[in-house]
Amino acid sequence: MLTAKNHNGSLVTLFNIETKEKIIEMKKEGHYHCPCCENEVTIKAGKMKVPHFAHKRNSSCHAFSEPESEYHLLGKLNLYQWVSTQYPATLEAYIPEIKQRADILVMSGNKKYAIEFQCSSIPEEVFIQRTNSYLSAGIFPVWILGEKNINKLGQNEFSLRHFDWLFLSGSQESPSIVAYCPLKHRLAKLHKIIPFSPRTAFALHSHFPLSGLSFNDLFEMQSGVFPFLSRWREKRRAWSFHNGKSANWKDPFYRNLYINQLTPATLPPEIGIPVPGIHMVETAAIRWQSYIFTDTIYRKEEGRPVLMNEFIQAYRNRIDMGHIRLRVLPLISEKDCLFPLFGYVSFLLSTGYIEEREKGYFKVRKKVEIPRTVAQAVELEKNFYYVHQNLLQWGK
Numbered sequence: 001m002l003t004a005k006n007h008n009g010s011l012v013t014l015f016n017i018e019t020k021e022k023i024i025e026m027k028k029e030g031h032y033h034c035p036c037c038e039n040e041v042t043i044k045a046g047k048m049k050v051p052h053f054a055h056k057r058n059s060s061c062h063a064f065s066e067p068e069s070e071y072h073l074l075g076k077l078n079l080y081q082w083v084s085t086q087y088p089a090t091l092e093a094y095i096p097e098i099k100q101r102a103d104i105l106v107m108s109g110n111k112k113y114a115i116e117f118q119c120s121s122i123p124e125e126v127f128i129q130r131t132n133s134y135l136s137a138g139i140f141p142v143w144i145l146g147e148k149n150i151n152k153l154g155q156n157e158f159s160l161r162h163f164d165w166l167f168l169s170g171s172q173e174s175p176s177i178v179a180y181c182p183l184k185h186r187l188a189k190l191h192k193i194i195p196f197s198p199r200t201a202f203a204l205h206s207h208f209p210l211s212g213l214s215f216n217d218l219f220e221m222q223s224g225v226f227p228f229l230s231r232w233r234e235k236r237r238a239w240s241f242h243n244g245k246s247a248n249w250k251d252p253f254y255r256n257l258y259i260n261q262l263t264p265a266t267l268p269p270e271i272g273i274p275v276p277g278i279h280m281v282e283t284a285a286i287r288w289q290s291y292i293f294t295d296t297i298y299r300k301e302e303g304r305p306v307l308m309n310e311f312i313q314a315y316r317n318r319i320d321m322g323h324i325r326l327r328v329l330p331l332i333s334e335k336d337c338l339f340p341l342f343g344y345v346s347f348l349l350s351t352g353y354i355e356e357r358e359k360g361y362f363k364v365r366k367k368v369e370i371p372r373t374v375a376q377a378v379e380l381e382k383n384f385y386y387v388h389q390n391l392l393q394w395g396k
């Protein structure tokens with residue numbers, strides 16, 4: 001923590017006290033207390049350290065989790081210094097009605113924001129509980145992830161842990177993850193996040209020096225298209241190849257393929273495609289789309305009707321059975337879990353596999369061709385991506 005009460009009960013912040021002498025003097029001055037639990041805290045300062053207060057051993061303070069890393073302290077301080085030049089802000093503000101302490105509380109007009117700079121993982125329930133408490137107090141939470149947590153695998157490719165996904169915020173159509181690096185003094189954003197699997201995702205990555213940004217820029221949406229489709233295909237091909245050999249038949253996904261006389265190596269390319277809303281599903285696209293496909297149009301002949309309701313039922317059933325898992329996205333307030341399904345149905349429409357007769361009422365226009373051999377699967381895949389690349393490289 002960077003703020004504590006001195007013996008007079010006034011708040012002392014360590015952020016602009018940099019000299020060693022001053023720290024020594026403060027230490028001599030005596031006792032400091034935690035503004036939240038009133039327990040005694042001591043000054044910690046070293047050569048390379050951000051001076052800060054820390055509870056004595058065995059503290060049971062609810063407002064501060066310790067130890068705080070240097071990375072976290074520095075980030076909190078930088079973000080505070082940055083935002084406080086734009087709006088009235090309080091560092092480590094304690095909010096009594098919800099018994100919660102925000103890293104930074106910002107007052108922008110009549111709106112209140114709580115900035116949480118989070119560098120270490122906390123349990124999902126704690127994340128959700130803190131978020132909901134802020135909202136219940138009329139405070140809009142702004143969670144910023146420590147950038148060191150983001151694991152970049154390639155130009156536009158990332159490995160995101162379950163915890164990192166909690167930071168997804170903004171609109172359900174185009175959410176982003178905001179991260180900050182106190183060592184580079186820069187803010188990073190991941191936009192257009194397209195997961196291939198529960199952990200691997202493609203995304204547009206942009207960063208800006210903090211000094212060049214305003215607080216409101218945090219909420220700006222970024223648009224742009226980035227070339228991820230060739231990597232997507234590579235990963236999908238690698239998946240087909242690998243999983244064809246090591247399929248676990250106890251897994252409901254493989255069992256479902258087996259029942260339907262399909263194999264990973266010869267799945268049609270129409271299964272496992274990037275669609276809008278895909279970030280809302282934790283289950284890999286290949287899996288969830290295979291369920292939708294086999295449960296709806298797979299066994300229907302040309303000309304047969306298929307209802308929007310059948311797609312919805314299939315999706316809901318698989319969710320209930322635990323075969324399709326949706327992501328927990330506490331920062332996206334208005335979300336429709338059907339959004340990714342609509343993305344897939346609209347793909348089937350645009351590619352002419354189904355056509356709409358009336359609202360919610362379709363008919364099968366042409367059947368998806370099922371490859372019989374691996375060689376044929378390779379050929380179909382090539383042709384499919386050649387014909388539909390504009391549609392699949394969405395982000396128009």
Ligand SMILES: [Zn+2]
Pocket residue numbers: 034035036037038039055061062063064
């Ligand atoms: Zn305390």
